Amino acid sequence: MTAARTVRARSAGRPTLEEVAARAGVGRGTVSRVINGSPRVSEETRAAVEAAVAELGYVPNRAARALAANRTDAIALVVPEPEARFFAEPYFSDIVRGVGAALADTEMQLLLTLVGGDRERRRLAQYLASHRVDGVLLVSVHADDPLPELLEQLGIPVVISGRRSEDEPLASVDSDNFEGARAAVAHLVAGGRRTIATITGPLDVYGARRRLDGYRAALADAGLDELAAHADFTEEGGRRAMAELLARAPGLDAVFAASDVMASGARQVLRDHGRRIPEDTALIGFDDSSIARHMDPPLTSVRQPIEEMGRAMAELLLAEISATTPTRPSLVLPTELVVRASS
């Protein structure tokens, strides 16, 4: 196969616009117009060009197009690598799936960019700035991250996943954390639970705050008292928080954990204390990850429409890219309570 590779090295004889034009008996400009779907081409000419394209198996050269048109037809999905939480189920693959679905009928390419430490993060801004992408999808953005604003200043369309505050200035797609938490706790109340605790995520994360707010709202509706322990979305944190809650309120009969992973940690502690789930203590998580489905008993959990969020992010970004003036829309998608045996 050495021969083939050699051929590849010198541009493999792939047809160019020029050759298509010659074949169709028209000029370069006309072929370009047909390729790009311009309406200012007569029907016969269009047909002739399309025939030539098909005969020669012509595919436009992206690099040439990018250079001439000053756009790349590519967007970047920027993933913070150290962020273990994002890489865990179900986020990453579902987001990618959704983005891919939205891009499937498009000419857009998806560039995956993993950013590690600060050094790479610095390079990234420069990298993205030099017009290598038409837009950027940012997931798992922290409140104090300068990157989104930097990109905005550079005029690069950005869509982020998850708002960072109530009035997010950037285009964003979020799930309804408040309502998801409220529904979960309301379900516990409806099940006759009266001492309902929560294990929160880190409260500098807006989504974690909203889940706490939802918990509080449901308790207020039922006239019940709040019982919260703070953790950090990890299993170990869930264990510690659960132990703390049991010490503070041995009579609790339900726990709403702001993530499945924390719920898993809580379950271990409940077991160690000889508490049956759901008989003695009901347990609900958040994320509806595979952990929830395979936990024993299967965990009731709040499902976020991650794949749809990915799709929506991509669609918003495409809209922002083609818009003449940025609109920065904020989309909030509904969550869904998936009831299983744990509650």
Next chain:
Amino acid sequence: MTAARTVRARSAGRPTLEEVAARAGVGRGTVSRVINGSPRVSEETRAAVEAAVAELGYVPNRAARALAANRTDAIALVVPEPEARFFAEPYFSDIVRGVGAALADTEMQLLLTLVGGDRERRRLAQYLASHRVDGVLLVSVHADDPLPELLEQLGIPVVISGRRSEDEPLASVDSDNFEGARAAVAHLVAGGRRTIATITGPLDVYGARRRLDGYRAALADAGLDELAAHADFTEEGGRRAMAELLARAPGLDAVFAASDVMASGARQVLRDHGRRIPEDTALIGFDDSSIARHMDPPLTSVRQPIEEMGRAMAELLLAEISATTPTRPSLVLPTELVVRASS
């Protein structure tokens, strides 16, 4: 000078090679040589150019480079979308992580390409062929998939994950399925189990066959008899196979499932039959996914070094790309038995 800098940072005014050359008082060719690390540049000149690059914040234009040099500095990770198995834990995110790590110190970009049905698959060959990528990583390739051979013929370097047969002609990275299975079953034997069943994956998948071979080898070593039921890597398949095994051999005291998901299905059936794990029946899975860690009891499982496989795939591909003649190496990475409470 903040204003001036802001202006420069704007997309329209990004510095070009030419401007760097003017600034450094040298010619375009010389700047190009410095940028590309050519040794044929004097020290003073190099320093002058590097200073100019730093001052202007110059970043090469990828499109222009790709057009002129006829290479894209990008590789594609092709993911078969319908393949639910691949998208499930732990594969996808770990592979991406590994690939990303290998590419981190490189100028290579990672293009993520999700392919759906046959129609898209057809487009894909054309797409990849038209010189948009320097190489392709193919995951989850079926034995009868024409794509890898197609790409090879087009002279595009390819690395696949998982061999399709004993003598895989393409460059590939695989894990040692045989040895992983053998170690798992040997561990059961060492634990005193005497009637050890297996639930296999689909046997047209080479990896699934190798796991069965490893199971057989361990049994042969111990002088025990084989007891196999075939399934398809799904939970439901695991349930059916387990039920079949219990009917055929009620006295079995251990099960080796060729995937965690199937082990999860098997566990449900074992429970339904009132069998305790591991007291009555030991259970071992394969993949060491999050399912294994969160199963009750936690599942002993064979860990594949997925992230390292991703890294190795990328490294092999980079080597193939820069090699003058393809070497098509086959790499097999070791697996590891992670012993938990289920065995």
Next chain:
DNA sequence: TACTACTGTGGGAGCGCTCCCAGCCGTGAT
């Protein structure tokens, strides 16, 4: 009839690089 509008069309002028070929200089050998 002469003029102004279109609609289609061809092709020049780049986009920002790499490649490569001359040409410059200094050095060592003759």
Next chain:
DNA sequence: ATCACGGCTGGGAGCGCTCCCACAGTAGTA
């Protein structure tokens, strides 16, 4: 002093497209 031969260097010639201007042809208007 002459020649040959390297190491460095400058810059022309593209890479394959898009953009845009000019212009032919046709049709509508006074």
